[in-house]
Amino acid sequence: MAKPMPSEAANEFIPGWEMVIGLEVHCELKTRTKLFCGCTNSFGHEPNTNICPVCLGLPGSLPVINESAVELAVRIGLSLNCKVDESIFHRKNYFYPDMPKDYQVSQYERAINENGYLELPLSKKMVRIERAHIEEDTGKSTHVGGGGGRIHGADHSLVDYNRAGIPLVEIVSAPDLRSADEAREYVSELRAILVASGASDGKMEEGSLRVDANVSVRRLGSEEFGTRCEIKNLNSLRSLVRAIEYEAQRQVELINSGERVIQQTRHWNEDQGVTTAMRSKEEAYDYRYFPEPDLVPLSPSDEWIAEIQGRIGLLPAARRERMASLFASVSAGSTLDQIVTAVGLGLDDLVVAAVECGADPKLALARATNEVASDIGNLSNLTVANFSDLLMMEFESKLSATQAKTVLSKMLESGSGPQEVAKSLGFEALDASILEGLVDQVISGSPKEWERFSMGEDQLSGFFIGQVMKLSKGRADGKAVTSILRSKRA
Amino acid sequence: MANLAKLALSEEEELMYTGQLAAILDHARDIMALDTADLSPTAHPLELRNVFRRDVETPSLDRDEVMSQAPAAEEGRFMVPRILGEAP
Amino acid sequence: MTPSTVGLGAAEIAKLVRSKQISAQEVAEEHLALVRLQDPVLNSFLQITDDAAIASAKAVDAKVAKGEDPGELAGVPVALKDNLVTRGFATTCASQILKGWRPPYTATVVEKITRAGGVVLGKTNLDEFAMGSSTENSSFGPTRNPYDLNRVPGGSSGGSAAAVAARFAPLALGSDTGGSIRQPAALCGIVGVKPTYGMVSRYGLIAFASSLDQIGPFARSVKDAALMLQVIAGHDPRDSTSLESGVPDLLSDIDGGVEGLRIGIIEELIDGVAPMVGSAIAEAANSLSAQGAKVEYVSVPAVRYGLSAYYLIAPAEASSNLARYDGVRYGLRVAGQDMNETYISSRTKGFGPEVKRRIMLGTFALSSGYYDAYYGKAQKVRTMIINSFQKAYERFDVLLSPTAPTTAFELGAKAADPLSMYLSDVCTIPTNLAGHPAMSVPYGLGENEMPIGVQILAPALGEVNMLRVARAVEKGSPLIRRKLFWE
């Protein structure tokens, strides 16, 4: 008989193997205008309507750095505990139709932010940040005539330069992550930091946060790094996790079958759930980086850095502490998870404000991280006053838990207050005398059960509550029914 | 080199350019011999730092005027032949 | 009949127009008529913008009529090198790849000239993308030297230099990356100024080598050149490398003389120049001494390395600057099966041989494995050159040298050997690497009865002293001029 496997670390994906992951996160900065010109930094416009000689790379045009982009980059650096220092821009040369100048202006040798770290909220693990540098975004190509808008097999492509020149900060972590879950935790914490610092809106779905993952595998205990592959096109946390797990599995299988992992860039195919090779190291591009002669160095003064520091809002770690202080004690487990979730989703201000209005912290946190989180797109429909009123109604049993959840969903949809919604749903709490009448009706209809309950068979309370619920068409509050039953039995 | 620069050369041209580039690089041998260990590179003649613009919108170009110069366009976008790979 | 304004200086024309003695429209028409008649032989213009010229001349006249100030260049005809973008008017850089391109915007310097009342006559010929020293590299045919049609006007701003020398316009703009204003000015017997890097906005100048390019004026007198520089200089928020420091008054001190100024003749740049060029420099120096300057020889050893450093740095920047001509957004497209083929066929067809040569040289200098040995090394030599100049400027206010080693050479003489062509910039290149100002002033005739230029160099922002010395050289120069081809 085979020996039982030794217990493995929870995050180990294949016994005896370990993943090594480093992430490059591109984050669009929340400026009004582009990095080097005054065209608007906003989406949803007609193609090629937000372009000028500079972001279209017309001959003779010259870039001038947007001061706000630098400030937001510094906010990111400071929030990630980086050293903010003098930096310069380089040109990264390669031909591609979505690049107006056929080079990208980016920071190469000396980045504005270097050597920071980020602490993962649950595991408290420190992930080193190698650099967070400024660069410009490219335009966007639409591929026509192929399958599903894919580049492969397309007949031709159409290019829109509205996005060209939008300011990005690329945040490069050290290869410190060891599982897909850690990678997810890192990205969601990073996103929370970016949002809290005011640098970005952090919307992955809309492409304002884009993740590339460098993945390699090695035998557990090995100090050496394996050959890594870079996976591009990860635009949700779900894809991130799936892609990393797929890729690590693929690499282990390759090694196990006696083959070598080839260093290459791979593309994540969301539909098929696989990564496919884009090109290998052998055909790696020679970018011919050199200092951008049209720009001068960035050298933020200590005073400016201090000013910027003062403008950074409360960061996630501080936000979590603030929330934890609402509770008597928070150990690992569901409350901490909920706090991390609430901060990660930017719902902590709502919870804290509701508690300040008198709401129960536990209830506030639960409703925020479940019902509100699941409809976060409608968050602007929910005022603090309405949210805390709803929580009070539930807390005072004017609404059952099920009813409160339903009401909250409707409130998010419509923006109405809890009373109004509850009334429209017929969820008004029953008058005590009506409720008592209903209880009496049930008791007289089920004499045997009543007798047993009276004799002390407590588990039958559920039966009575159910019956009352039926009669009241769900409007009765279970807790209130229980207390009436108890008082009648006495 | 020609491939990186997206240029195609005939055999004749290649021969000519190779010879000429060799002559130019040969001339540059005078600086290869110089001791520059103590010198920092000059990328730029100016000592300027922190030249910024304020984050204020300025008008964009008229799309029709821009597209009128495009070799090929469709639906307000620049049309290009099929692209054989993702961006590097 | 009114006397012709052709041949008058810019300041004189502006004065006549401002005082209503002649209309800007007449000035424009007289100059345009000469261009129409004589330029087919010279080929200094790639495009003559008659209608726009007449319209802006009329606008100047309207201002004068209303008693408003039309500006320092009121009614003065100006020619623009065709690497300055002009909205709605073809801007080609003398390249097939930009043939027919109509930019949707206008260069800052052109706006400034128009605002000052200048009347743009058209766009002038150049070596393709300003790469060359003879204007033979234009894909629209070479420009000829107005004193001898078998000789080159110099380059790359040969069209602008030839146009001003031929009296087609009293003023023109060129760009100078390694001598492209000063060398053609010398070869055409006129004045040409490369200002301090950052003094004139590069916004709208189609880049050759961004850290070296600078726009500057051509004129037939030092004062007119100063007048034009005064108009185009100044901070531009659209150019990050534009200097914030205000522009000094370039004209009020220009006749201040050279009494007490310390002037050094650069020994390294006298070596090996044509004999008559060498003696012209010596004569100019004598004249400056006679006018009270303290003139001595000085060694600026690192200038020897200018050429080598330049021919790594400039092509490197150019290889990147010229990547955007890819057949996607504007300019020539030669369609291929796919994007990559289209890049290659468009660029192969669109660029001329010299441009390709420099793109390949620059691509090589930047490529991995060669960067440190070539581009990196050249940048350090650049530092060496700056230091060498700095040392000289501790002892001297301005420096003197020939502008070009020879007078104008014959068309085709250097076409087959790029290195020999590059050597004609040996005297002008070091200043570009340092970012300093320098200018060329004509000083008599040399070999083949062709004009000689004296180069006056100054430290960064040393334009006031430079112009004063230039004015003194001009005053002391022999008053001989060869007849123009049409005279």
Ligand SMILES: [Mg+2]
């Ligand atoms: Mg990047």
Ligand SMILES: [Zn+2]
């Ligand atoms: Zn723009």
